[in-house]
Amino acid sequence: MTERIYIFKRFERFWHWSQALLIMFMMTTGFEVHGLYTLFGFENAVGFHTTAAWALITLWIFAIFWHFTTGEWKQYIPTLDKADAMLKYYLTGIFTHAEHPFRQTTLTKHNPLQRLAYLGVKLIINPLLWFSGLLYLFYSSWNAWGIGWLSLEWVATLHVIGAFMMLVFFIAHVYLATAGHTPTSHIKAMITGWEELD
Amino acid sequence: MMSIRNTLLLALCMTGTMLVTTIAGANVQPPVAADNAVAETKAVQAPIKTISTASADKEKKSNSTADHAKFKELQKDFKTGPEVTQACLECHTEAAKQVHKTKHWTWEYINPATKQKLGKKNVINNFCTSVTSNQTFCSACHVGYGWSDDNFDFTKEESVDCVVCHDTTGKYKKLPGLSGHPNYESMEWPPHSGKFREATDLTKIAQNVGKTSRKTCGACHFYGGGGNAVKHGDLDSSLVNPKHYLDVHMETEGLDFSCAKCHLSDSHQVSGSRYAPTAVDTNGVLMRGKSDGRNPTTCQACHGDRPHKAEHPKLNEHTDKIACQTCHIPEYARGPLATKMTWDWSTAGRLDENGHRVQVKGSDGRTIYDSKKGDFTYDRYVIPEYVWFNGNIKYTLFGDKVDGKDLVKINEFMGTPGAPDSRIWPVKTFRGKQPYDVANETLAIFHTAGKDDSAFWGNYDWDKAIKWGMEAAGADYSGEFKFVETEMSWPITHMVAPKEDALSCKQCHKKDGRLEGVEGVYIPGRDANPWIDKIALLIALLTLIGVLIHGAIRVYMNKRGE
Numbered sequence: 001m002t003e004r005i006y007i008f009k010r011f012e013r014f015w016h017w018s019q020a021l022l023i024m025f026m027m028t029t030g031f032e033v034h035g036l037y038t039l040f041g042f043e044n045a046v047g048f049h050t051t052a053a054w055a056l057i058t059l060w061i062f063a064i065f066w067h068f069t070t071g072e073w074k075q076y077i078p079t080l081d082k083a084d085a086m087l088k089y090y091l092t093g094i095f096t097h098a099e100h101p102f103r104q105t106t107l108t109k110h111n112p113l114q115r116l117a118y119l120g121v122k123l124i125i126n127p128l129l130w131f132s133g134l135l136y137l138f139y140s141s142w143n144a145w146g147i148g149w150l151s152l153e154w155v156a157t158l159h160v161i162g163a164f165m166m167l168v169f170f171i172a173h174v175y176l177a178t179a180g181h182t183p184t185s186h187i188k189a190m191i192t193g194w195e196e197l198d
Numbered sequence: 199m200m201s202i203r204n205t206l207l208l209a210l211c212m213t214g215t216m217l218v219t220t221i222a223g224a225n226v227q228p229p230v231a232a233d234n235a236v237a238e239t240k241a242v243q244a245p246i247k248t249i250s251t252a253s254a255d256k257e258k259k260s261n262s263t264a265d266h267a268k269f270k271e272l273q274k275d276f277k278t279g280p281e282v283t284q285a286c287l288e289c290h291t292e293a294a295k296q297v298h299k300t301k302h303w304t305w306e307y308i309n310p311a312t313k314q315k316l317g318k319k320n321v322i323n324n325f326c327t328s329v330t331s332n333q334t335f336c337s338a339c340h341v342g343y344g345w346s347d348d349n350f351d352f353t354k355e356e357s358v359d360c361v362v363c364h365d366t367t368g369k370y371k372k373l374p375g376l377s378g379h380p381n382y383e384s385m386e387w388p389p390h391s392g393k394f395r396e397a398t399d400l401t402k403i404a405q406n407v408g409k410t411s412r413k414t415c416g417a418c419h420f421y422g423g424g425g426n427a428v429k430h431g432d433l434d435s436s437l438v439n440p441k442h443y444l445d446v447h448m449e450t451e452g453l454d455f456s457c458a459k460c461h462l463s464d465s466h467q468v469s470g471s472r473y474a475p476t477a478v479d480t481n482g483v484l485m486r487g488k489s490d491g492r493n494p495t496t497c498q499a500c501h502g503d504r505p506h507k508a509e510h511p512k513l514n515e516h517t518d519k520i521a522c523q524t525c526h527i528p529e530y531a532r533g534p535l536a537t538k539m540t541w542d543w544s545t546a547g548r549l550d551e552n553g554h555r556v557q558v559k560g561s562d563g564r565t566i567y568d569s570k571k572g573d574f575t576y577d578r579y580v581i582p583e584y585v586w587f588n589g590n591i592k593y594t595l596f597g598d599k600v601d602g603k604d605l606v607k608i609n610e611f612m613g614t615p616g617a618p619d620s621r622i623w624p625v626k627t628f629r630g631k632q633p634y635d636v637a638n639e640t641l642a643i644f645h646t647a648g649k650d651d652s653a654f655w656g657n658y659d660w661d662k663a664i665k666w667g668m669e670a671a672g673a674d675y676s677g678e679f680k681f682v683e684t685e686m687s688w689p690i691t692h693m694v695a696p697k698e699d700a701l702s703c704k705q706c707h708k709k710d711g712r713l714e715g716v717e718g719v720y721i722p723g724r725d726a727n728p729w730i731d732k733i734a735l736l737i738a739l740l741t742l743i744g745v746l747i748h749g750a751i752r753v754y755m756n757k758r759g760e
Contacts, residue, residue: 033707033722033723034722034723034726035707035708035709035722035723035724035726038704041703041704042702042703042704042707042708042723043702043703043704046512046703090748094752095751095752095755096755097759139515140514140515140518151720152719152720153720153725156720156722156725157727157730160726160727160730160731160734161730161734164730164734164735164737164738167734167738168734168737168738168741171738171741171742171745172741172745175745175748175749176745178749
């Protein structure tokens with residue numbers, strides 16, 4: 001009999017998937033603006049990217065509010081407890097059907113590596129993208145804000161670095177979504193809220 | 199009050215009609231007349247008339263409160279231009295004094311920033327090169343009568359030519375070789391053509407004066423460089439009657455701007471200058487009544503510096519780096535006429551076996567070689583070159599060192615990439631080869647047109663032509679000349695396209711786009727730190743490969759387990 005545990009609340013799931021779509025869309029449009037390929041056309045790509053940015057910012061505002069009012073932010077407090085076991089599992093145990101070293105509970109729904117990764121996203125990648133992106137967006141106000149000395153090249157480069165970091169996170173994240181107790185358990189949980197444990 | 203800087207000089211453009219002038223010591227007096235020499239200049243001068251066609255039948259009724267045909271001062275049988283001017287001055291008592299202060303009259307301009315003495319009288323270009331020793335011909339584009347040599351009296355009021363700018367009949371034409379006069383008697387024109395131009399009906403012209411028009415300004419400014427469309431590329435006779443596509447402001451069926459609509463004038467001082475252009479205008483719209491010494495001829499004077507609508511907020515953010523013209527004049531020479539792109543004087547003078555002038559036409563019917571001038575190339579729908587420009591232009595003037603080793607920039611657009619005082623401007627850059635005095639290390643002044651034994655157009659003898667020209671300029675000629683490569687640039691600012699035809703984002707925001715090589719600005723889509731891009735893409739790729747291998751092993755181990 002499989003044990004089921006309700007991990008992801010409705011808002012959380014909504015937040016995750018809408019954020020996922022927005023981020024994929026922003027990577028698609030953003031890397032086009034960066035000149036890596038042509039898809040929507042430069043002008044459209046810029047417009048879509050900007051609109052999606054505002055949507056994502058709005059979503060973040062709600063998500064931040066949710067995290068703090070529910071106390072869910074504590075899920076990202078980093079810990080190294082069992083981190084080595086997780087690493088070992090990903091490097092070897094997972095191939096041999098060893099037991100998953102981490103058991104989710106509603107209070108600790110992320111394994112220690114997830115905690116670190118998501119904290120990194122929230123404290124490094126997101127702020128980097130957010131701040132550089134907003135500066136980018138408000139380029140014409142720099143002088144009025146007294147930051148006319150800023151270089152668009154630097155702002156843009158930081159934004160691009162953030163975007164590539166997000167891309168790397170995205171690739172790893174999508175793959176590791178299959179690395180739960182079963183290959184689909186994480187994904188199902190993210191959709192239904194219920195995680196199946198062995 | 200307009201500062202001198204703002205004053206304009208439409209006159210510049212004419213340089214190409216070959217000009218020259220003043221310079222002391224010259225005892226140059228090419229005969230006035232129509233003959234061989236005149237004949238040969240026809241190509242150079244074709245301008246002054248051709249313009250009338252299309253718009254003639256839709257001449258607008260004047261809204262003036264004065265009908266000059268009813269003025270008793272003008273009920274006369276005028277014999278000469280100066281007589282007409284005297285009649286004008288009976289009422290317009292201050293007009294000639296005003297004109298005397300303009301560059302249209304003096305052909306001289308001191309650049310306040312560089313202190314260089316410019317103006318058509320002083321500048322050497324790489325078209326017909328220089329006015330000096332060629333006044334009789336060049337003065338067909340001077341707003342005066344009788345400028346044939348250095349003895350011209352610039353203080354005489356009746357020497358001002360009022361009607362060349364104020365004619366509305368389209369019948370007034372100053373002919374090259376006549377020192378700024380129209381023909382007062384019937385005259386074969388073009389020379390040796392068998393056609394005759396009737397004596398100019400000065401009375402009718404005087405009775406029909408009015409405001410300046412695209413036609414009157416264009417009579418000189420469309421023909422700079424020796425012919426229609428030759429010099430500027432963004433100014434040619436197609437602007438007499440332009441369609442929407444060619445120029446949104448001047449479109450005959452649309453806004454129908456005259457030149458003076460933008461080139462606002464005060465006391466005959468016309469605003470807008472190619473010697474000291476306004477490259478950056480961060481002011482808003484110029485309100486009536488305000489002047490602040492601003493140049494009223496900029497785009498911003500009407501449109502402000504944030505002209506784009508709210509749905510395109512990003513567009514306004516471009517105004518700190520690029521001039522309006524960069525996007526809104528995507529190509530020049532967009533009418534039916536091609537503009538000249540290169541002129542190689544070094545091949546001039548080649549004659550056929552009988553010692554006659556050779557003219558070679560290209561497949562499109564344009565002259566690509568002429569013994570009198572050398573080799574040419576032309577182009578239409580030309581994509582401009584782009585430079586950072588702060589409004590200062592430095593010239594290589596007569597006497598400035600030219601050693602023949604380097605390309606000579608006859609003028610150089612100054613500007614600092616990325617600096618607040620500079621913008622990226624579209625320019626036409628005209629390239630050529632022209633003679634310089636090897637020992638004296640200066641661009642040469644040479645005598646082109648005239649009925650004498652030295653004018654190049656007739657004698658094809660460089661030594662004689664240069665000797666005459668240099669003497670006319672009051673300089674020595676070392677006796678040794680060579681040809682040097684030169685280039686000269688002109689800001690592109692006319693032929694503003696409809697907004698639908700403005701550059702699209704992608705034309706600059708990509709690699710190898712319009713602004714490739716223009717430094718000092720980060721252009722998303724064009725620019726990227728190549729190392730960051732490479733390393734980051736490599737990391738992303740390795741991540742992808744890593745997870746794929748990881749996944750493959752899982753699948754494999756899984757299968758084996760079963």
